[in-house]
Amino acid sequence: MSKKILFVLIFCTCFDLIFAQKFTDSTYVKLTNQKIVINGIDDESDWDKAESRSNFWQWFPTDTIKALKQTEIKFLYDSNNIYAFVKCYESKDESIISSLRRDMGRFSDFFLFTLDTFNDLTNAYAFGGNSVGVKKDEILFNGGRTLGEDSNWDWDAKFDLETQVYENFYTAEIRIPLSSIRFANNSRSWRYNVSRRRIIANEFSTLFRVPQEQSFINLSFTEPLVFEKPLGKSKTPVTIIPYVNLLKSKIFDNDEKTNNLEYGGDGRVFIGTGLNLDFTINPDFSQIEVDDQIINLTRFAVALPEKRQFFIQNNDLFSGFGDFYENRPFFTRRIGVTKDLNGNTIQNKIHAGVRLSGKLTKRLRVGLLNMQTAKDEMNLIPSNNNTVLSFQQNFFSKSNLKFLFVNREKTAQDRFESEQERYNRLLGFDYNFISKNDKIRGKVFFYNTFSPSEENEGLSTGFRFNYNDIKNRFRTVFTRTTPNFTSDLGFSRRKGFKKNYTKYDRFFFPKSELIQSIAIGPELYYVDKPEENNLVTDRRLNANLSVNFKNRSRIDLAIVNTYIYLENPFDPTGINDDSPITEGAYDTSQFEFGYTSTNRTKFRFNSEISFGGYFSGEKFSISNNFNFRIDKLLQASLKLSYDKINLPEPQKSVGLILVSPKLDFTFTKNIFWASFIQFSNFSNTLGINSRLQWRFAPLSDLFLVYTDNSNYLENGLVPNFRTINLKITYWINI
Numbered sequence: 001m002s003k004k005i006l007f008v009l010i011f012c013t014c015f016d017l018i019f020a021q022k023f024t025d026s027t028y029v030k031l032t033n034q035k036i037v038i039n040g041i042d043d044e045s046d047w048d049k050a051e052s053r054s055n056f057w058q059w060f061p062t063d064t065i066k067a068l069k070q071t072e073i074k075f076l077y078d079s080n081n082i083y084a085f086v087k088c089y090e091s092k093d094e095s096i097i098s099s100l101r102r103d104m105g106r107f108s109d110f111f112l113f114t115l116d117t118f119n120d121l122t123n124a125y126a127f128g129g130n131s132v133g134v135k136k137d138e139i140l141f142n143g144g145r146t147l148g149e150d151s152n153w154d155w156d157a158k159f160d161l162e163t164q165v166y167e168n169f170y171t172a173e174i175r176i177p178l179s180s181i182r183f184a185n186n187s188r189s190w191r192y193n194v195s196r197r198r199i200i201a202n203e204f205s206t207l208f209r210v211p212q213e214q215s216f217i218n219l220s221f222t223e224p225l226v227f228e229k230p231l232g233k234s235k236t237p238v239t240i241i242p243y244v245n246l247l248k249s250k251i252f253d254n255d256e257k258t259n260n261l262e263y264g265g266d267g268r269v270f271i272g273t274g275l276n277l278d279f280t281i282n283p284d285f286s287q288i289e290v291d292d293q294i295i296n297l298t299r300f301a302v303a304l305p306e307k308r309q310f311f312i313q314n315n316d317l318f319s320g321f322g323d324f325y326e327n328r329p330f331f332t333r334r335i336g337v338t339k340d341l342n343g344n345t346i347q348n349k350i351h352a353g354v355r356l357s358g359k360l361t362k363r364l365r366v367g368l369l370n371m372q373t374a375k376d377e378m379n380l381i382p383s384n385n386n387t388v389l390s391f392q393q394n395f396f397s398k399s400n401l402k403f404l405f406v407n408r409e410k411t412a413q414d415r416f417e418s419e420q421e422r423y424n425r426l427l428g429f430d431y432n433f434i435s436k437n438d439k440i441r442g443k444v445f446f447y448n449t450f451s452p453s454e455e456n457e458g459l460s461t462g463f464r465f466n467y468n469d470i471k472n473r474f475r476t477v478f479t480r481t482t483p484n485f486t487s488d489l490g491f492s493r494r495k496g497f498k499k500n501y502t503k504y505d506r507f508f509f510p511k512s513e514l515i516q517s518i519a520i521g522p523e524l525y526y527v528d529k530p531e532e533n534n535l536v537t538d539r540r541l542n543a544n545l546s547v548n549f550k551n552r553s554r555i556d557l558a559i560v561n562t563y564i565y566l567e568n569p570f571d572p573t574g575i576n577d578d579s580p581i582t583e584g585a586y587d588t589s590q591f592e593f594g595y596t597s598t599n600r601t602k603f604r605f606n607s608e609i610s611f612g613g614y615f616s617g618e619k620f621s622i623s624n625n626f627n628f629r630i631d632k633l634l635q636a637s638l639k640l641s642y643d644k645i646n647l648p649e650p651q652k653s654v655g656l657i658l659v660s661p662k663l664d665f666t667f668t669k670n671i672f673w674a675s676f677i678q679f680s681n682f683s684n685t686l687g688i689n690s691r692l693q694w695r696f697a698p699l700s701d702l703f704l705v706y707t708d709n710s711n712y713l714e715n716g717l718v719p720n721f722r723t724i725n726l727k728i729t730y731w732i733n734i
Helices: 002-013 045-049
Strands: 027-031 057-060 071-077 081-089 110-116 124-129 135-140 160-165 169-177 189-198 203-206 223-227 238-251 256-271 275-281 337-339 345-347 350-359 364-373 384-395 399-410 423-434 440-450 458-468 472-481 497-508 515-529 535-549 554-566 584-596 603-614 617-630 634-646 654-666 671-680 685-697 700-710 719-729
Touching: 045 071, 071 189, 081 110, 110 135, 124 169, 497 535
Parallel strands: 027 071, 027 223
Antiparallel strands: 057 203, 071 081, 081 169, 110 124, 110 189, 124 135, 160 169, 189 203, 189 223, 238 256, 238 719, 256 275, 275 350, 337 345, 350 364, 364 384, 384 399, 399 423, 423 440, 440 458, 458 472, 472 497, 497 515, 515 535, 535 554, 554 584, 584 603, 603 617, 617 634, 634 654, 654 671, 671 685, 685 700, 700 719
């Protein structure tokens, strides 16, 4: 095994040294002494002297022609700010603005420029907006190479944006305080690119050409932004965000009422040019949207996404390790979120936390996270100190070596019995290799866990290899984990296994007015247990076909053969406790169909249908997501899924339903109201979450949140519990 990993490591790293550098296309930024008034108009004389860039390339539907509607951008800067002026050509009635909420969601037009302020092709800031002046900002990590994964919309910075709309174009003027971003002292140049989305034409475009098989925000395709004079020192304000939360709750089972006044806050201190010190005291996450309910018909736990702001910022230093799907060495939701004695997800109070993250040198990054959680005697949960330390050292042009240390340790002698060991520790590394042309990517990883019990020392290791070009997409993953591998602050779907996963897609680009591309290829997923005579527990073989249309709609077809060996009895229905599916081998076949409609219309949807064998019986499943928008006011969605499971006697068949409607009103750029209802006959629950938000000052909010949860079968519509929160946060720069 070690020889294989060493061979892959050496072989793939060589690609870093093979590919030559590309041509440099620099943009000059003039220093201004004028006062730039942010009004959406370039009426200051220095704007006439600024270098303007245009001639954008299409990224979709093709990457070989210039954009149908062009965009222009130019920059200025002074000692405290960097300015941008953007001119987007389109007719006055062409803009699609689905929401006035910051970052505007997935279905709005936007322009966006990325700023790689350390020239490391790894991390960057992105700023932008749309024709009505809704702001968009995010941070990019891992080079922005995987669209939808290597960026974080939840990051917010203070900046100004104003727009003007004309008959055939609109303009936007932006001021970004240098105190809102981090950069090396005396920077002479950054790297940048600009992108734009026009939904009405289903066109994505970029200033510097990006191959379509790559993410359009990939930092490998940025070019220098050269300043007339060095920028000087990075600004270092101190940020404090206190909160006050009035909480009223009631548990209806025992008529227990609670009235609380809670307070705490977050803060940030900049250290040097590249380090951030973030801290939180008595954090409160009451304004966070509740998790989506799911109907889990597999034998394994599901990792729900992290939504808490403190854990999301700079999360790339603490995530992406190991095998993301099967075995994550560290998963932030293990801190402050746990299970009660009945297996329900509950919040485990966090007393305080601190995070140090950023750059130690140009090529070395560090992340240190420490959180203290409280004990919960009612649910037999001890108090713990949770520490995570990571280092990322860049090599060659884009590759890096990442070390990870995780420690969960009890901090007090508890007066109750707990199954939790005194400590649990993890140590290991990832080596991520990326070729200069980004076509080849992969990783090798190795992790070891330690606990007081000797039998709980375990190993997890593996590698991943990807190759992408315009016509070929290939991915293979190998993971090996011993039975005793236990990471208390990680996420594991199973233990003591060996996994092989391989997927290949061949793309065809027909000369068609409707079809953009067709992809076809096989997919293999294979799991066995080496410690049990290589017992095969899972094998899935797919034949996949996808048709992508130029209007961004899509059809997916798959024929699937599935083999599962059940090691223990299993009841996926929730009603067959006395007669579960028995252990043994099950070989079945299924057919899967999916359709995603175009996003250019006010009504859009996607549907997935599957039917075929399911263990000893059959299953029919349909999942729909319907969406409707009223531009600038409302985004409405309805998730509706139905699973019909037919099992032989004496087992009972069942029909499982999940309904989740959501309404999101954006009355202005500062007042929003979102309501989310979830109903499931699998968990017998009806949940309501309604949140009113008023952004009364930059990055400062007042929230009114109502939450209601009821077990509708046992108690009718009488809630299990009900809470009302009134929370206010205020962003202060010192």
